[in-house]
Amino acid sequence: MSGDGQPDGATAAQDRPPALELRRLTVSYGARPVLWDVDAAFPAGTLAAIVGPNGAGKSTLLRAALGLVPPDAGQSLVEGRPARAALDRVAYVPQRDAVDWDFPITVREVVEMGRYRAAGWLRRVPRADRELVAEALERVGMTPFADRQIGALSGGQRQRVFIARALAQRSPVMLLDEPFAGVDARTEASLLDLLAQLRSEGRSIVVVHHDIATVRARFDWALLLNVRTIACGPVAETLTAETLRRAYGAAVGDDPEALEEQLWAG
Amino acid sequence: MGWLIDLLPLSYTESVVLVGATVLGVTAGVLGAFAVLRQRSLLGDALSHAALPGVAIAFVATGAKDASSLAVGAAFACLVGAVLVVAIERTGRLRPDTAIGVVLAGFFSLGIVMLTYLANFNNANQAGLDSYLFGQAAGMLLGDVEAMTVLCVLALAAIAVAYKPLKTTLFDTGFAGAAGLPVRAIELAMTAMLVVAVVVGIRTVGAILMVALLIVPTVVARQLTGRLATLLAVAGVTGAAVGATGALISVSSELPTGPVIVLVGFAAATAAVLLAPGRGVAWNARRLLRERRRTLAEGVLIDLETALHAGPPPTAAELTLASGRPASAVRRALRDLDRAGMLAADGDRLRLTDSGAAAAHALIERRELWTLWLEHGWRIELPDAREPDPTDLRASLGDEYADRLVALAGARAEDAR
Amino acid sequence: MSDGATIALTAMLVATACGLLGPFLVLRGQALLSDAVSHAVLPGIVAVFLLFGTRASVPVILGATAFAAICVLGIDAFRNSGLVRADAAIGLVFPTLFALGVIGITSFASGAHIDLDATIYGEIAFTPFRTVDLFGVEVARAIPIVGTVAAVNLALVVALWKELKGTSFDPEFSRTTGFSPAIVSRVLVLAVAVTAVVSFESVGAILVVTLLIVPAAAARMLTDRLALTVAATVAIGWVSALGGYGSAVALDASIAGAMGMVATGCFALALLAAPRYGVLARLAQRRRRRRRVAELLDRAGAA
Numbered sequence: 001m002s003g004d005g006q007p008d009g010a011t012a013a014q015d016r017p018p019a020l021e022l023r024r025l026t027v028s029y030g031a032r033p034v035l036w037d038v039d040a041a042f043p044a045g046t047l048a049a050i051v052g053p054n055g056a057g058k059s060t061l062l063r064a065a066l067g068l069v070p071p072d073a074g075q076s077l078v079e080g081r082p083a084r085a086a087l088d089r090v091a092y093v094p095q096r097d098a099v100d101w102d103f104p105i106t107v108r109e110v111v112e113m114g115r116y117r118a119a120g121w122l123r124r125v126p127r128a129d130r131e132l133v134a135e136a137l138e139r140v141g142m143t144p145f146a147d148r149q150i151g152a153l154s155g156g157q158r159q160r161v162f163i164a165r166a167l168a169q170r171s172p173v174m175l176l177d178e179p180f181a182g183v184d185a186r187t188e189a190s191l192l193d194l195l196a197q198l199r200s201e202g203r204s205i206v207v208v209h210h211d212i213a214t215v216r217a218r219f220d221w222a223l224l225l226n227v228r229t230i231a232c233g234p235v236a237e238t239l240t241a242e243t244l245r246r247a248y249g250a251a252v253g254d255d256p257e258a259l260e261e262q263l264w265a266g
Numbered sequence: 267m268g269w270l271i272d273l274l275p276l277s278y279t280e281s282v283v284l285v286g287a288t289v290l291g292v293t294a295g296v297l298g299a300f301a302v303l304r305q306r307s308l309l310g311d312a313l314s315h316a317a318l319p320g321v322a323i324a325f326v327a328t329g330a331k332d333a334s335s336l337a338v339g340a341a342f343a344c345l346v347g348a349v350l351v352v353a354i355e356r357t358g359r360l361r362p363d364t365a366i367g368v369v370l371a372g373f374f375s376l377g378i379v380m381l382t383y384l385a386n387f388n389n390a391n392q393a394g395l396d397s398y399l400f401g402q403a404a405g406m407l408l409g410d411v412e413a414m415t416v417l418c419v420l421a422l423a424a425i426a427v428a429y430k431p432l433k434t435t436l437f438d439t440g441f442a443g444a445a446g447l448p449v450r451a452i453e454l455a456m457t458a459m460l461v462v463a464v465v466v467g468i469r470t471v472g473a474i475l476m477v478a479l480l481i482v483p484t485v486v487a488r489q490l491t492g493r494l495a496t497l498l499a500v501a502g503v504t505g506a507a508v509g510a511t512g513a514l515i516s517v518s519s520e521l522p523t524g525p526v527i528v529l530v531g532f533a534a535a536t537a538a539v540l541l542a543p544g545r546g547v548a549w550n551a552r553r554l555l556r557e558r559r560r561t562l563a564e565g566v567l568i569d570l571e572t573a574l575h576a577g578p579p580p581t582a583a584e585l586t587l588a589s590g591r592p593a594s595a596v597r598r599a600l601r602d603l604d605r606a607g608m609l610a611a612d613g614d615r616l617r618l619t620d621s622g623a624a625a626a627h628a629l630i631e632r633r634e635l636w637t638l639w640l641e642h643g644w645r646i647e648l649p650d651a652r653e654p655d656p657t658d659l660r661a662s663l664g665d666e667y668a669d670r671l672v673a674l675a676g677a678r679a680e681d682a683r
Numbered sequence: 684m685s686d687g688a689t690i691a692l693t694a695m696l697v698a699t700a701c702g703l704l705g706p707f708l709v710l711r712g713q714a715l716l717s718d719a720v721s722h723a724v725l726p727g728i729v730a731v732f733l734l735f736g737t738r739a740s741v742p743v744i745l746g747a748t749a750f751a752a753i754c755v756l757g758i759d760a761f762r763n764s765g766l767v768r769a770d771a772a773i774g775l776v777f778p779t780l781f782a783l784g785v786i787g788i789t790s791f792a793s794g795a796h797i798d799l800d801a802t803i804y805g806e807i808a809f810t811p812f813r814t815v816d817l818f819g820v821e822v823a824r825a826i827p828i829v830g831t832v833a834a835v836n837l838a839l840v841v842a843l844w845k846e847l848k849g850t851s852f853d854p855e856f857s858r859t860t861g862f863s864p865a866i867v868s869r870v871l872v873l874a875v876a877v878t879a880v881v882s883f884e885s886v887g888a889i890l891v892v893t894l895l896i897v898p899a900a901a902a903r904m905l906t907d908r909l910a911l912t913v914a915a916t917v918a919i920g921w922v923s924a925l926g927g928y929g930s931a932v933a934l935d936a937s938i939a940g941a942m943g944m945v946a947t948g949c950f951a952l953a954l955l956a957a958p959r960y961g962v963l964a965r966l967a968q969r970r971r972r973r974r975r976v977a978e979l980l981d982r983a984g985a986a
Binding site for chain 3: 302305306307308310311354357359360361363364366367368370371372374375376377378379381382383386474475476477478479480481482484485488489520521522524525526528529531532535539542545546547
């Protein structure tokens with residue numbers, strides 16, 4: 001691993017296989033499919049968003065891509081390899097509701113979890129990795145809070161910690177599930193800056209996000225999803241009035257102003 | 267109740283045990299439901315351990331091992347234990363299971379200390395108090411059964427009277443509080459009813475086995491129904507059936523009643539979890555497997571149709587390549603399609619039979635329907651909360667609305683031109 | 684070693700073995716597994732007696748451990764069906780196994796004086812009388828046995844520290860980093876089962892259940908650091924063992940019961956008087972906050 005903040009294999013983006021590729025992915029909860037025959041590819045070295053209305057299957061897509069949900073059919077490839085075999089190349093920032101906030105764990109210890117895989121079973125996190133942890137904390141501005149208990153933080157601070165944990169993994173691909181939900185505007189802006197910076201360092205980042213305006217302004221690539229793939233490609237081509245109408249249908253309808261609102265305000 | 271005992275074709279003692287076990291089953295089944303549905307199944311465990319110091323205190327107070335005063339002592343201690351469980355939970359830092367565990371351990375330790383302390387004063391008299399918690403079904407008297415029946419009827423009547431507030435509190439405590447219901451009092455009442463069931467049960471089947479008897483009927487009933495009123499009824503009937511079956515088996519095999527009842531209950535619960543129609547593990551597994559196979563076969567069918575449309579009939583290998591699916595999956599799907607008579611053999615080239623082509627077209631049409639729905643669906647007002655199923659829009663919305671969608675899309679396309 | 688010292692040392696070793704695992708059970712919402720296991724082992728003990736006619740330690744411990752494992756796997760099976768919640772799954776499985784044991788005793792072994800409390804489940808007061816020759820020194824058998832379990836648990840918790848911490852706090856993330864929460868959970872629960880079984884034989888079931896749950900619950904009230912939680916749990920366990928022994932002698936009451944009472948007393952104290960999270964501290968915090976708000980409002984009104 002290089003020591004200059006670059007993730008492994010961060011070379012020219014064009015030569016690399018897609019950071020994440022989904023082929024014919026179908027996932028159902030019960031009888032009804034949440035994702036139906038979804039094809040999508042996220043090129044390496046881009047800041048990509050997964051956009052779609054509520055219930056479109058955005059979070060499920062990430063979870064299925066990581067193998068946390070068993071798919072009915074289809075494949076998920078990370079950097080060209082089956083995701084299950086390539087999980088060491090992925091850092092995941094889950095939605096935060098599954099966690100026990102009262103757990104006796106400090107901010108630093110949470111971020112250290114990002115180094116667990118590198119340490120392996122039964123071994124301690126090596127001393128040298130503490131610097132990586134400190135660096136990750138510094139990048140999200142959480143250094144002064146490193147010894148706080150995780151539950152003593154605000155929503156935005158908790159999200160910063162989880163992103164720091166993903167940073168500490170130093171994986172070339174980062175998947176973030178609704179990282180800005182319940183986060184104040186200032187934190188969102190600074191986290192977006194951070195993501196952009198990571199992208200320019202060569203990492204590939206996929207974010208589930210609901211705010212189309214932000215996606216248009218700050219992201220390179222988008223998957224517009226509503227159970228099936230509506231569009232997938234560079235943001236400007238993907239998020240057009242036509243595709244948005246197809247994805248959000250009822251929400252924007254024929255009203256050009258509502259559509260505009262959906263486009264710019266989110 | 268003597269008439270009922272006389273009516274049964276069993277010996278007097280056996281009849282008493284049978285009726286007692288049945289009544290206990292109903293009581294435990296219905297009252298236990300409130301604990302299980304609130305995810306406090308093991309409250310019964312804590313309560314039955316908490317009875318021990320109550321028994322000791324009652325013995326000290328009355329100086330005799332009189333069954334009813336011991337039961338009152340047990341009930342009192344149980345209630346205090348239950349209130350403490352709730353109080354510990356309320357402090358917010360400990361989970362319900364920890365609160366239950368602390369009360370269980372604390373009360374039982376207290377009980378042991380009291381019993382050994384008593385033993386030092388009047389050694390002979392207190393002997394056997396510690397076996398109170400193990401229960402003695404065979405020692406049941408008609409009077410016990412009658413007392414149990416009265417308690418059971420009272421508890422059931424209380425549930426019937428307060429059914430609505432109970433249900434509201436059970437389903438959504440926050441809403442119940444906002445609606446002005448005395449939530450704490452209702453929860454206390456539910457707990458008090460559980461105490462009644464536990465105290466009745468300890469005497470009969472013992473503390474540990476009572477835990478299962480409170481849970482089994484609700485687990486069974488939950489697999490069979492989702493409605494609270496039905497669930498309570500089914501739980502009561504299940505409890506009665508389990509109690510009666512267990513008692514009959516134990517009578518004929520001369521095995522101890524309590525444990526046999528619990529084994530019967532466990533068998534019933536396992537059977538329900540495995541086999542319950544539409545919900546059981548076996549049923550679910552079969553459905554999931556079938557669903558996966560169908561999804562896969564449909565996907566490959568469309569791949570094949572697309573390939574046939576684009577060029578000459580592909581070989582299985584070419585199809586695999588084109589579909590981007592694993593080879594084994596494509597092979598299995600082709601086997602399924604072949605079995606359904608959708609594949610026509612043509613050397614190693616793949617073709618579709620007429621029925622295969624029809625199925626493929628129907629599938630493609632369904633997909634297009636979903637695309638249409640995404641684009642135009644918002645224009646169509648649905649009469650109720652029905653929701654579109656992407657894989658089968660027509661079935662999920664009804665023909666009327668599917669047709670309307672197609673017509674609307676056609677008209678829009680016409681306009682555009 | 685005097686009898687008193689033997690009993691106290693045995694209890695402290697049990698408190699150590701339990702205290703190392705208890706915090707994880709409490710944090711994972713599995714506290715009642717200990718009680719479940721303590722009852723579920725009965726058929727194992729009975730079966731060993733019926734099959735081999737022995738109540739010797741090693742076969743009994745093996746038989747009991749087998750049923751502890753059956754209990755835990757059975758609970759997992761019900762829970763994984765998604766149809767039965769964890770608490771109900773526990774309450775279905777362990778009484779059933781206990782019932783099997785009771786049937787075994789009453790129908791086949793009633794003449795054999797298997798009595799539920801002392802003989803099977805152990806009684807800590809008897810530990811000094813069952814001795815073993817260890818390198819030429821006669822020591823109570825319980826001490827090397829329970830000491831070994833405590834040492835194994837210590838090694839386990841140290842070796843699996845990050846795995847236990849990670850999977851308890853965020854199981855989903857742990858899965859994506861290659862640490863299966865299911866495996867860690869199985870190892871922990873198996874360790875609890877072995878600890879429970881081995882300790883039952885020496886000190887009785889209720890004391891083990893108490894030491895697995897109550898000190899850990901008390902420690903939860905005291906600190907926000909995992910390492911400190913575990914340390915505090917063990918320390919409270921030791922206090923319970925020593926204090927319990929002392930008060931049992933003074934009152935001439937059950938030793939295990941008295942130790943349980945002291946542990947519960949420690950818990951009550953922690954619940955009420957813990958520095959930050961105790962009931963009193965929270966009341967004081969709330970009162971201070973109210974007063975500050977009132978002052979601010981007053982000042983605003985005056986200005």
